[in-house]
Amino acid sequence: MSMWAGVLIASALVYSWKLLGHLVPEKYVSNPNIRSLATLLTVGMLAALVGVQTFTSADGVTFDARAVALLVAAGLFYLRVPFIFVVIAAAAVASLLRLWF
Amino acid sequence: MSNKQESVKAISFGVGFATGVYGISFGALSVAAGLDFWQTMALSLLMFSGGSQFAFVGVIATGAGVIPAVLSAWLLGVRNGFYAIRLAPIISLTGILKPIGAQLTIDESNAVSLSQEPDLKKQREGFWLTGIAVFVFWNLLTAAGALLGSVIGNPADWGLDAAAGAAFLGLIWPRLKESKLLLLAVVSAFTATMLSEFLPAGLPVLLTALVAVAFWLVELVRKNK
Numbered sequence: 001m002s003m004w005a006g007v008l009i010a011s012a013l014v015y016s017w018k019l020l021g022h023l024v025p026e027k028y029v030s031n032p033n034i035r036s037l038a039t040l041l042t043v044g045m046l047a048a049l050v051g052v053q054t055f056t057s058a059d060g061v062t063f064d065a066r067a068v069a070l071l072v073a074a075g076l077f078y079l080r081v082p083f084i085f086v087v088i089a090a091a092a093v094a095s096l097l098r099l100w101f
Numbered sequence: 102m103s104n105k106q107e108s109v110k111a112i113s114f115g116v117g118f119a120t121g122v123y124g125i126s127f128g129a130l131s132v133a134a135g136l137d138f139w140q141t142m143a144l145s146l147l148m149f150s151g152g153s154q155f156a157f158v159g160v161i162a163t164g165a166g167v168i169p170a171v172l173s174a175w176l177l178g179v180r181n182g183f184y185a186i187r188l189a190p191i192i193s194l195t196g197i198l199k200p201i202g203a204q205l206t207i208d209e210s211n212a213v214s215l216s217q218e219p220d221l222k223k224q225r226e227g228f229w230l231t232g233i234a235v236f237v238f239w240n241l242l243t244a245a246g247a248l249l250g251s252v253i254g255n256p257a258d259w260g261l262d263a264a265a266g267a268a269f270l271g272l273i274w275p276r277l278k279e280s281k282l283l284l285l286a287v288v289s290a291f292t293a294t295m296l297s298e299f300l301p302a303g304l305p306v307l308l309t310a311l312v313a314v315a316f317w318l319v320e321l322v323r324k325n326k
Contacts, residue, residue, distance in 0.1 A: 001166075001167040001168055001171070002167070003135075003136060003140055003161075003167060004140065005167070006157075006167035006168070006170055006171050007136070007140050007143050007144055007147075007148075007157075008143070008147070009171055010144075010148060010153070010157055010170065010171040010174040010175060011143065011144065011147035011148040012147075013171065013174070013175040013178065014148045014149075014150050014153045014174055014175060014178035014181070015147070015148070015178075015203065015204065017178045017179055017181050017182035017185075018150075018178070018181045018182065018185055018203040018204060018206045019185075019199075019200065019203040020182050020185070021181070021182040021183065021184065021185020021186045021188075021189065021203075021206065022185045022188070022189050022194060022199055022202065022203045022206070024185075024186060024189065026189075026190065029186055029189045029190050030190050033317075033321065034186065035187075035190075036317060036320060037313070037314070037317045038183065038186045038187035039187065039215075039276075039282075040282075040285060040313040040314075040316050040317050040320075041180075041183045041184075041187070041310055041313045041314075042183070042184060042187050042211055042212075042215055043215070043273050043276055043282050043285055043286055043289075043313075044285050044286065044289040044309050044310065044312055044313035044316070045180050045183070045208075045289070045306055045307075045309055045310060045313070046208065046211075046212050046215075046269050046272065046273050047269075047273060047285070047286035047287070047289045047290045047309075048289040048290055048292070048293035048305065048306040048309040049208065049266075049269055049293075049306055050266045050269045050270050050273075050290055051289070051290030051291065051292075051293045051294040052293050052294060052297055052302075052305060052306055053262065053265050053266040053269070054263070054266040055294045056294055056297040060297065060298045061294060061295070061297065061298055065260075065263065066262055066263040066266060069260065069263035069264075069266070069267060070263065070266050070267060070270065073263075073266075073267035073270055073271065074270060077270065077271055077274050082107050083107055083111075083112050083115065083268075083271050083272075084107075084111055084112065084115045086267060086271055087115060087119060087264050087267050087268045087271065088264070089267075090260065090263045090264050090266070090267030091119075091259060091260035091261055091263055091264040091267075092260060093260065093263065094260035094262065094263030094264075095258065095259055095260035096260075098257075098258075098260070
């Protein structure tokens with residue numbers, strides 16, 4: 001398969017998942033049990049993403065500046081600091097720790 | 102939750118920019134893997150799903166060939182389908198907006214929408230603004246990364262890798278007050294992190310869908326008792 005064919009076919013396949021979800025008939029997606037599953041899947045997979053983005057590297061499971069930054073972020077969210085400031089603070093903590101150590 | 106007083110616009114813009122910066126990494130990696138500028142841009146414009154895009158060029162870079170790259174990207178795209186099921190009744194797309202909204206159905210747009218529950222109008226606003234912001238920044242910075250390569254530097258130097266985790270944590274934060282969802286989040290994050298020891302990038306997050314399904318089945322059984 002040529003690179004261009006691969007790029008276009010893969011893009012179409014990835015798009016098909018997105019579209020498929022939006023084409024499920026209203027009566028199914030509005031069902032309270034399905035709503036509940038969709039929320040569980042969203043929260044679970046986003047939390048999984050936080051775990052992987054924070055605690056893994058090319059070498060596998062890793063504890064580094066990102067773990068400290070996430071802990072600081074959790075503390076700031078708990079103190080109800082606005083979202084944007086927390087995200088900036090997390091980036092600053094991680095980059096300063098890397099600068100110092 | 103602090104988000105309630107914050108403008109959805111600010112959150113969407115912030116998430117869009119922070120995510121978009123990763124376009125630099127993607128553009129640089131893609132060109133280094135052997136794709137040309139326009140193939141790289143086609144992935145960001147048409148595939149528009151970070152996990153699938155990184156998987157595609159990552160497999161190409163290993164020399165495994167185009168077909169395995171296509172299959173990895175396809176498999177990793179499944180989670181957007183789950184997000185679409187959550188979003189469909191909230192944004193209720195019709196006509197031409199349906200295919201456009203489908204393309205913008207990604208981690209970030211769904212997460213910002215979730216953070217605005219239960220306000221329907223703000224959930225819609227968060228979905229659209231974030232989807233558009235990520236699309237614009239992601240594509241502009243993919244182009245920059247593909248043209249300039251690593252000259253611009255690594256997003257990790259600015260701590261942006263930590264910002265991504267913090268942002269997703271903040272977006273699910275309002276829901277973590279429910280003990281069931283807090284437990285789900287902890288179990289999912291732990292499971293995915295540990296699975297990363299054995300599985301290639303992207304698969305661990307996808308597999309945690311099974312954790313969510315298990316929680317759901319427990320909930321159904323309890324309800325029917």
